[in-house]
Amino acid sequence: MARPTLRHLAEELDLSITTVSRGLAGYSDVAAATRVRIRETAARVGYVPNSAGQSLVTGRSGFVGLLLPLRDPPVIDPFLGEFLTGLGEGLVARGRDLFLATAQASQSEMEVLQRVVESGRADGLVLTRVAESDARVEYLLDKGFPFVTHGRTIDENLRHCWVDTDGADAFARAFDILYSDGHRDFALVSIDEPQSFRRFREDGLRRAIAARNDPAVSLQQRRTPRFDQQARTQAIYDLLSNDERPTAVLALTDEIALTVLEQAAELDIAVPDELSVIGFDNLPASAWVTPALTTFDQHIRDTAVGLADQLLDLIDGNASNSALSPSHRLIHPDLIQRASHGPAPRRHKESGGEGNRDFMS
Amino acid sequence: MARPTLRHLAEELDLSITTVSRGLAGYSDVAAATRVRIRETAARVGYVPNSAGQSLVTGRSGFVGLLLPLRDPPVIDPFLGEFLTGLGEGLVARGRDLFLATAQASQSEMEVLQRVVESGRADGLVLTRVAESDARVEYLLDKGFPFVTHGRTIDENLRHCWVDTDGADAFARAFDILYSDGHRDFALVSIDEPQSFRRFREDGLRRAIAARNDPAVSLQQRRTPRFDQQARTQAIYDLLSNDERPTAVLALTDEIALTVLEQAAELDIAVPDELSVIGFDNLPASAWVTPALTTFDQHIRDTAVGLADQLLDLIDGNASNSALSPSHRLIHPDLIQRASHGPAPRRHKESGGEGNRDFMS
DNA sequence: GGTGCGTTCCAAAACGTTTTGGATCCTACC
DNA sequence: GGTAGGATCCAAAACGTTTTGGAACGCACC
Structure with a gap:
């Protein structure tokens, strides 16, 4: 039969x-x-x-959807595997399955979104990599469709549920560590795209600098397109071969930090003796590289489990809960101390004095 | 409305x-x-x-399922992201979506499999990481349910569709390169688990060695449990601190190869001057590490796209196609030549002669 | 004028499930 | 003996779609 x-x-x-x-x-x-x-x-x-029969009558599909962004240059999200594993873990515990909606390069992500929402294929959605202001969020809020996001939008943080990493705090901590180690000449290497995680991390650093209120502190910034490895390498090369080379580099991501380490090696700059580097993400590669990269672990998997829980609460409970008091969770990243940072080097000019750093503008 | x-x-x-x-x-x-x-x-x-209405009457769910193995120690598959991206790409082009069935640690993978098949939630399945003989394959063949596998089983390669990487060929090529570079003392560091990819790679190496028919060639083998990093590190340490240390190490995976590089550094063995290392997988970390690892790229994404195509042919065409002449595809991995391999070192004893290597058993 | 055919439309059944609103029977109680 | 109420079961409707098997109509042709 x-x-x-x-x-x-x-x-x-x-x-x-x-x-x-x-x-x-x-x-x-x-x-x-x-x-x-x-x-x-x-x-x-x-x-x-039979699940079709079931969902036809109950109005529930039993699926939670994730929009898989297919990038124009085919870049693989290094966290995707970990994130999905976490989501799966969180969902299966409460009897749902995960469904991946891939957006073709040709059609816009919004079309896919609409198709998923209107077809009833999913009872709720998980959005990743939200932009500072995100059309997808607006659409879903408008539709009243249950969803959670990994990351916050900038403008209206209170209108929907999210889980995010506290990048601002991490960058502030990184700065404090380096400052305490005597560093005064900082650089921030970042991306050129309005992703909200960038915004929070950069702001965290700037606020930490402002809090010190130390005129000796300088910060150079470099921003290049996110997926243009060549431009990134060039910018870092320029930064490090500069006369006013920083003694400490904060990289927005490990991917960037690894390139910093690479270019430092290229230019025979000793890490951490002459240059301290701190990244963010704790990629597997960061542990293998020499010197091993000091970075922050985001707990992606826990984050994903949290998102799953949040979303299922939304779906199973009262969906309008979202509008009334949406749940937020800020995950505290762990500092992974490794070998790429250390005390600030003595400057070439043995001036001794503190505020007397003539190479600064 | x-x-x-x-x-x-x-x-x-x-x-x-x-x-x-x-x-x-x-x-x-x-x-x-x-x-x-x-x-x-x-x-x-x-x-x-509405997709429930649709699938109720058509008998098709529009979904293709992937079984996500949730390991007991929570290990993240480093290829999952790339694999899923490829699958999504292959599926969306033909109007299907992907559905991830997570197996809880508590319930066996077989239960999940049965639930997916019987509930009609998926029109076909993708199986990854097949074992040398795999109960899941037997079940699906028995049910006549459309499926494809990433990797072959050992016993009966002809009963279902698969796409696999030609690991045997890759390891044979790696051996030939090292042999031509003068290496005669080889080691193979592998895992302790009946995964079929292990079998094919190891057999490829053994056949290549046999083909040379050179009594000067020796091969040491080390196998440790797959997810026991400590045992692995220990085994590699023992191998490299051994009197009869090999001059060339073939690692089953990059993960293993990276540990080999790490232990070589620990023991002050210069790579590639004193030791050549070749891996398999082309992990991101392998490009960042120093010296950069020579390895093989599996084209995971292409493999996944191929699997999606194969599966959709099976579903859309005649499903019994599977039984009659299942489609097979062997993907040729690319050698990524980097800096971790080179000519064999001169041995300490300058014996000059060829077959005169007294440290061999 | 009848026949046949092509075009355009539709009523009804079917897929498999859950839920609503009883129906039936039995027991207990007055 | 009649009735209330509990226990156990079920017919039918509903969810939204696709497909089957016509129906209705107009036109051309003999």
Whole structure:
């Protein structure tokens, strides 16, 4: 027999479809003995409810969707695997499955979004990599569709549920560590795109600098397009071969930090003796490289589990909960101290004094 | 209005549900003018067919499933992101979505498999990381359910569709390169688990050695549990601090190769001058590490696209195609020549002669 | 005028499930 | 003996779609 249905069970048991259905669901409506009989036969023939039938009548698909952004240059998100594993873990614990909606390069992400929402293929959505202001968020809020985001938007942080990494705090901590180690000449190497994670990390650094209120502190900034490795390498090369080379570099991501290490090696700049580098992400490569990169771990997997929980609360509870008091969670990244940072080098000019750093503008 | 249905459209257009449905599907039995009218209104109200209704009547869910193995120690598959991106790419091009079934640690993977197959949530399945003999494959063959696997099983390669990397060939090539560079003392560092990719790679190496038929060639082997990094490091340390240390190490995976590089550095063994190392996988870390690792690129993304194509052919075409002449594809990995391999070092004993290597057993 | 055919439309059934609103029978109680 | 109420079961409707098997109409042809 192909797939057994409720009707097959009903016939075999000489019961009605209703009774079989309610027996399986455990309603007190059906006699205990009958319930046992039903369950036994169901188990024996390996009955599994057809999900299309189920979701047609319940209005629930049992799926949570994730929009998979297919980038124009085919770049693989290094966190995707970890993130998905976490989502899967969080979802399966509460009986849902994950569904990946891939956006073709040709059609816009918004079209895919609409298709998913309107077709009822998913009961809720997870959005990643939100932009500072994000059209997807607006659309979903407008539709009243349950969703959570990994990362915040800038403008209106309170209108929907999110989980985010506290990048501002991490960058402030990184700065404090380096400052305490005597560094005064900083550089920030970042990207050229209005991603909100960039905004928070950069702001965190700037606020930490401002809080010190030390005129000796200088900050150079370099921003290049996110997926243009060549431009990035060039910018870092320029930064490091500069007369006013910084003694400490904060990289927006490990990917950038690794390039900093590479270019430092290229220019025979000793890390960490002459240059301290701190990244963010804790990529696997960061542990293998020499010197091993000091960085922050985002706990991507935990973040994803948290997002799954948040979303399921939204779906299972009252969906309008989102509008009333959306849940937010800021995850505290862990500093992974490794070998790429250390005390500031003595400057070439042995001036001794503190505020007397003539190479600064 | 919530989600518009065919009935809403029909009422608005003063047509029957049938006509609207067939108009949208483009059947010739609705007048061209009507068809245009239908399409216009559908687009205007943003009609998207409800997928539960659709799949209930068509028997197709529109989903392809992937079983996500949740490992007991929570290890993240480093290829998952790339693999999924490829799958998504291959599927979206032909109008399907991907669905991830996570297996809880508690329930066995087989239970999840059965649930997916019987519930009709997926029209086909992708299996990864097949074991030398795999219960999942047996089950699906038995059920006649469409599926493809990434990797082959050992025993019966011809009963189902697969795409695999030609690991045997890669390891043979790696051996030939090292042999031509003068290496005679080899080691293979591998895992302790009956994964079929291990089998093929190891066999490829052994056959290449046999083909040379050179009694001067020796091969030491080390196998440790797959996810026990400590045991692995220890085994590699032992191997390299051994009196009869090899001059060339072939690592089953880059993850292993990186540990070899790490331990070589620990023991002050210069790579590649004193030790050549070749890996397999082309992990991102392998490019960043010093010396950069020579390895093979598996083209995971292309592999995944190929799997998607194969599976959709199976689903859309005749499913029994699988039994008659299942499609196989062997992907040729690319050698990525980097800095971790080179000519064999002169041995300490300057014996000059060829077959006169007294430290060998 | 009847026949046949092509065009355009539609009512109804079907997919498999859950839920609603009883129906039936039995027991207990007055 | 009649009735209330509990226990157990079920027929039918509903979810939204696709497909089957016509129906209705107009036109051309003999």
